[in-house]
Amino acid sequence: MERTRNFCIIAHIDHGKSTLADRLLDITEAVPERERMDQILDTMDLERERGITIKAQAVRVLYNRDDGEYNLNLIDTPGHVDFAYEVSRAIAACEGALLIVDASQGIQAQTLANLYLAMEHDLEIIPVLNKIDLPVADVATVTEELVELLGVEEEEIIKISAKTGENVTGVLDAIVDRVPAPQTEHDETRALIFDSHYDPYRGVVSLARLFDGELKKGDSVRAMGSEEHFELLEVGCYSPKPTALPVLATGEVGYVIAGLKDIEALRVGDTVTRVQEPASEPLPGYAKALPTVFSGLYPTEGDDFERLREALSKLQLNDASLFFEPENSRMGFGFRCGFLGLLHMEIIQERLEREFDLDLIASSPSVKYEVVVEGEVVEVTNPSELPEIFDEIREPIVRATVICPKEYVGAVMGLCHERRGTSVGMEYISTRRVQLTYDLPLAEIITDFFDAMKSRTKGYASYDYELQGYEPSDLVKVEVLVSGDTVDALSIIVHRDKAYHRGRALVEKLKELIPRQQFEVPVQATMGRRVIARETVRAYRKDVTAKCYGGDITRKRKLLEQQKKGKRRMKQVGNVEIPQEAFLAALRI
Structure with missing residues (x-):
């Protein structure tokens, strides 16, 4: 146990976490030379395509130096705000953290968020300045920022280039010297499950950190949360391939397999102990x-409803932050799902389509509102469930931290005020960069806030947010009627000031996308009982008077009247199919 070190790598997106993990694996020769590749721990196709880490990965490496051999358990974590929950789980399994900062970009919003998370768990923080080989690296300024933020001496900051491997050995030495060895207080076995996934051949594979005692193959164990009993078929570690071990000792990080087919039996966050x-x-x-x-x-x-339920259950095992429940609407049977953010929603949808071969339609994303009806508080996640009459409606408010160069402060402030933001504070974190704090309604930032901020600041701004609570607001429901029928999936809850613009944008988009019929199709946006915008999809029209050459006008009129009567009858029985593109386009408004 004295020679074991558990640490994670935390940083903002693209500051070089996975590249540093690659170099650490190279130096400790954990991967044979012929099998080496970039971002070796990003095993999912989606991660490699997008160049981001989605799942935290745990790997054990052996580091030899003059005073002996050390077991290092490394956990590489995601950097995006939507996957902060993954980071918090990884941090709970460690005693130390490498805080990586890009020498060309400096401290960013997510750097601070992950740092505070690590400090809450009393982790030993090792500051690492990465990408010092870049021509645009500003090592002196960023070093100054780190000294001020962490209150450390300049000598304690390790300056490296993960890409070239410069001074990476210094990082390994710092881990051994500065990260404390695991401590134990009890003799009884206790292991924390901090991640798990479903393997079609071996059942549920769970990642565990042993805080006390030991676990070995054949042990009878019990999950303290679900009260389930099972026998361990295998214990081991990833190095980085799965390697079976005779025993997992105190302080170690590894995997346990119990041949479980029931996904609910061993949840993330549960404690495993021996019977x-x-x-x-x-x-x-x-x-x-x-x-x-x-x-x-x-x-x-x-027919794919049951397949979707099964796929969501398997993904939930791997991603404890995913929530779903069945629901029925005009779009058929489906599931109401809860996500940690828009990127999380996009990733889940893409994984369902790729890994489980499903074809899906997603309804407009919304947030959870608290509605007061006759003194009772009701939670509403689906806009179509909002009651007609209520006393008050409250929306979720987040505290957003935006870090940007000082020349873009005006642009960021303008954007936050457009999104109904309230300024909380502003401070200079260096001579060139400013940290702005705003309280914003969550509904205003879940769709395109990030894109708008990036375009207004030429990509230099970064932001992070955390939920503050709920506040009353003047919100209304905007519904879309096609041929007089309400389309639930297109209902939205918006602030009264923005209702007209959103309603108009919706009906204009739908007019382009709904195919023409033999009869006129009115597309209306309504607020309460009042129509606030309307467009009409024109009918196809045959020229019934073409065969009349001259003659009395009453002949033509009679033919046109007959056509009009036929169109009216068709309108009564006709059904309008709304294409999938219309739903998808509505999400982007």
């Missing part, structure tokens, strides 16, 4: 991740 000498108290576990963005997912083929 013979059980622990009396479980480990603290995790606060449950609360979804902030909700959307309906529907299979395009009605």
Whole structure:
């Protein structure tokens, strides 16, 4: 145990976490030379395509130096704000953290968020300045920022280039010298499950950190949360390929396989103990991740409903922050799903389509509102469920931290005020960069806030947010009627000031996308009982008077009247099919 070190790598997006993990694996010769490749820990196709880390990965490497051999358990974490829950789980399994900062970009919003998370868990922070080989690297300024932020001496900051491998050995030495060895207080076995995934051949594979005692193959164990009993078929570690071990000892990080087919039996955050000498108290576990963005997912083929349920259950095992429940609407049977953000929603949808071969339609993303009806508080995640009459409606408010160069402060402030933001504070973190703090409604930032901010600041701004609570607001429901029928999936809840613009934009888009029929199709946006915008999809029209050459006008009039009567009859029985593109386009308004 004295020679074990558990640490994670935390940083903002693209500051070089996965590249540093690659170099650490190279130096410790964990991967044979012929199998080496970039971002070796990003195993998912989606991660490699987008160049981002989505899942935290745990790997054990052996580091030899003059005073002996050390076991280093490395956890590479994601950097995007939507996957902060992954980071918090990784941090709970460690004693130390490498805080990576890009020498060309300096401290960013997510750097601060992850740093505060690590400090809450009393982790030993090792500051690492990466990308010092870049021509645009400003090592002196960023070093100054780090000294001020962490209150450390300049000598304690390790300056490296993960790409070229310059001074990376210094990082390994710092881990051994500065990260404390794991401590144990109990003799009874206690292991914290911090991640798990479903393997079609071996069942549920769970990643565990042993805080006390040991686990070995054949042990009878019990999950303290679900009260399930099972036998361990295998224990081992990733180095980085799965390697079976005779025993997992105190302080180590590894995987356990119990041949479970029931996904619910061993949840993330549960504590595993032995049946013979059980622990009396479980480990603290995790606060449950609360979804902030909700959307309906529907299979395009009605028969795929059960397949979608099974796929969501398997993904939920791997991603504890995903929430879903069945729902029925005009789009058929589907699931109301809760996500941690828009990128999270996009990734889940893409994984369902790729890994489980499903074809899906997603409804407009919305947030959770609190509605007061006759003194009782009701939670509403689906705009179509908003009651007609209510006393008050409250929306979720987030505290957003934006870091940008000082010349873009005006642009960022303008954007935040457009999105109904309230300024909380502003401070200079260096001579060139400013940190702005705003309280913003979550509904205003879940769709295109990030894109708008990036375009106004030429990509230099970064932001992070955390939920503050709920505040009353003047919100209304805008519904879309096609041929007089309400389309639930297109309902939205917006602020009264923006209702007209959103309604107009919706009907104009739908007019372009709904195919023409033999009869006129009115497309209306309504607020309460009042129509606030209307467009009409024109009918196809045959020239019934073409065969009349001269003669009395009453002949033509009679033919036109007959045509009009036929169109009216068709309108009564005709049904308008709304194409999938119309739903998708509505999401982007």
